[in-house]
Amino acid sequence: MRSRAPELSEEDLALIHTLQIAPRVSWAEAARVLGSTPTTLAARWQRLREAGLAWVTVHSGERSGDVVAFVDLRVDPTERAGTIQRLALDARAASVEETAGGRDLVLTVIVPDYDALATFTLDDLPATPGVRAVNTHVATKVHRQGADWRLDALDRDQQAALREAARHAESPAGDRIPTSHWPVVEHLARDGRRNAAEIARAIGRDPATVRRQVARLLASDALAFRCEVAGLRSRWPIVCTWFAQVPMTELYRTVRSLSTLPELRLLVSTAGQSNLMFLLWARSTGDLMRIERLVNEKLPWLRLSESVLTLRTRKRMGWLLDQHGRATGDLVLPTSLHPA
Structure with missing residues (x-):
């Protein structure tokens, strides 16, 4: 078990912010933006990855057609640990969180269709040892997601330079990932900065073929890269989710306003009595109160x-985390990254 790690330094935060904007930027380009050297940045990133403090992975993109739901569970306290372990190993549960406030666990479920969601929530979860009650919130639209959230470590000029570096041409081949590309996807999920030559060696394929596949995946909206950070080690260790009801006539204005909050990690329209759900990372419980007052005043x-x-958080987008929110190195490839 890892010991408690020190807080991230300003240089660490700047590098992570860089990779949030441009997950596969070259170390040479990153060094120009950050005023460092490629060797220094590569060594710093290796240290962060090995400590489980930050990592780059991939997930299904905006046009994947996946069904997303958030599932609240009540569990038997005597079977809690075993229940969490079983759910963390289930590829359909992309994320697993231990929570307070009316439920014990919250799962982020990503599956290919509503039949798969029904099977998981109506059949499999109720039959899971330790699960007492299941309540499902189906996402009708994801307005903002964790990949959109940013640290505040870079200035505007640095951010603009990295956004320009991250631009890519649109895929001429559409957004469907060919079956032949999935071994490459799996390796990118484990290390989103792995280059084509490394992947080719790992899977025993021709490097030129893998380079073409990586280029296609980078240009496809069916796949998205994201740089994650251990929340407890960042400046925002408090995670809170709000459920709200918003008149449909005010939905667009509400989404636009909430999207300006720098603490916003997730914003989703849902089916049900509460038609909007949003998750924030905050600096403190006092900060949560300030944000709630601000939301009440503006909206x-x-x-x-x-x-x-x-x-x-025990699992985030397939990655198993330790008690401090750091990546353990173990990945349960989400269902959304399995070939159809």
């Missing part, structure tokens, strides 16, 4: 119905 038509505090 008087929004009715907050419930808040849920995350106590510990």
Whole structure:
């Protein structure tokens, strides 16, 4: 078991912010933006990865057609540890969080269709040892996601330079990932900065072929790269989710306003009594109160119905985490990254 790691330094945060904007930027380009050297940045990134403090991975993109749902579970306290372990190893549960406030666990479920969601939530979860109750919130639209969230370590000029470096041409071959590309996808999920030559050696394929496949994946909207950070080691260790009801006539204005919050990690329209769910990373519980007051003042038509505090994240987008939120190095490839 890893010991408690020190807080991230300013240089660490700047590098992570860089890779949030441009996950596969070259070390040479990153060094020009950050005023460092490629060797220094590569060594710093290796240290962060090995410590489980940050990592680059991939997930299904905006046009994948996946069904996303957030599932609340009540579990038997005597079977909690075993239940969490079983769920963390299930590829359909992309994320697993231990929470307070009316439920014990919250799962982020990503599956290919509604039949698969019904099977998981109506059949498999109720039959899981330790699970007492299941409540499902189906996402109708994901407005913002974790990959959109940014640290505040770079200035505007640095961010603009990295956005320009991250631009890529649109894929001429569409957004469907060919079956032949999936071994490459799996390796990119484990290390989103791995180059084509390394992947080719690992899977025993021709380097030129793998380079073409990587280029196609980089240009495809069916796949998205993201740089993750261990939340407890960042400046925002408090995670809270709010459920709200918003008149449909005010939805667009609400989404636009909430999207300006720098703490926003996730913003989703859902089916049900609460039609909007948003998750924030905050600096402190006092910061949560400030944000709630701000939301009430700016959006008087929004009715907050419930808040849920995350106590510990055990799995995030397939990556298993330790008690401090650091990547253990173990990945359960999400269902969304399995070939159809």
